[in-house]
Amino acid sequence: MQFGSIFIETLFGFVTLFILAKLLGKTQIKQLTAFDFISALILGELVGNALYDKEVGIPEIGFAVALWGVLLFITEITTQKIKKSRSLLEGSPSIVIHKGKLQRDIMRKGKLDMNQLLHLLRAKDVFSVQEVDYAILETDGTLSVVKKTNYQPLSRQDLDLPLQEILLPAMIINDGEIIKDNLEEIGKDNDWLVEELRKQDVNSIKDVFYAEYDKKNGLYIQQQNK
Template identity: 70%
Template sequence: MDNFGSIFIETIFGFSLLFILTKVLGKTQIRQLTAFDFISALILGELVGNALYDDEVGIGQIGFAILLWGILLYITEKTTQKFKRTRSFLEGKPAIVIHKGQLEREVMKKNNLDMNQLLHLLRSKDVFTVQEVDYAILESDGTVSVLKKTEAQTITREDMQLQPEEVNLPFMLINDGEVIEDNLKEIGRDMNWLEKELKKQSVSSVKDIFYAEYERENSLYIQKY
């Protein structure tokens, strides 16, 4: 029982420290993680995970390891912000892998990128042939940005000389049978309005709704269970 209690305390302690550390260092989306960020996340996980099951390691050692690694990450982050020349070394820099429709083999080789990987990245951008691509840039987080050739680009309203339309952001109002009250307030509505809208579509209870979305000038979109 003592061992379980020790693991419980160290887990809560490690979780709390990692949570605080992420708040201090700032938010980074998973898809925006650089190679350095990814390695840092793995090491932090290893530090806490190994410490939990090592009887000779206590809370003090866990806290010291996380704090030290957090300081190093913080210093690295501040260094890249203050000294621009260090960014390419510490964070990496984008690389043009397709230039004016031509594959840059040396750049691909330097970045350990083969054709199968490049085609996979292009397909994630709805591009299924390199013949459509004018420029492709391999970003520091491993994703690819694509600029299609003019004949492969989608026609816009501006191209058709049509008047621009107002863009309305849709809001999720119901998720898995629960009302998202913050979003309801954001659109200037209340529960009475929502209940009326549901009755218009023959829905008696919010609990019957899996997903509901509101977009200005459109009726409430509802998907039941």
């Protein structure tokens, strides 16, 4: 009976948290602000503690999650309607490098030391502070970087070259199954796909682990176990 109760309450907690996350439109983990992170922890605690409390059942779990969801929803509406509340509840970006100069006061305020800053810069393919003109510490802990002009890569515009169309590859086969929507998107059908597979000595779609198509390179295929 106890295991059955835990199973039902766990399932109920999972479903309610999933619905709540969908309704609130939560971002990915790496994009969470400090407030979102704390909210996720508290939601987990509300459900987790309730599961092993014999005096707490589904109605209590549902009420706790619903109440916390309402509070989060009110917070979201508040930050959208009242601009001054955004910096308090969501935080605000901080310029940690300004015109090539480290802003020690801003770094100290954001609890950011040089080792952490260099780590964030390396994640942006920047291996020296001397390459940076501006660096902004975002509210989710990521770093946005603008390199100095002489460290920025050349663009087609810089070289006065004509613009080219961006070709986005489309996944056509995934683990032996055709992605029909993508096949229709590129204006092809099953007969075309079978013919292209034969050209590459593939006799069955089931033999294909992954296949993608783009206009420039055509159909790329990787077979199963190869």
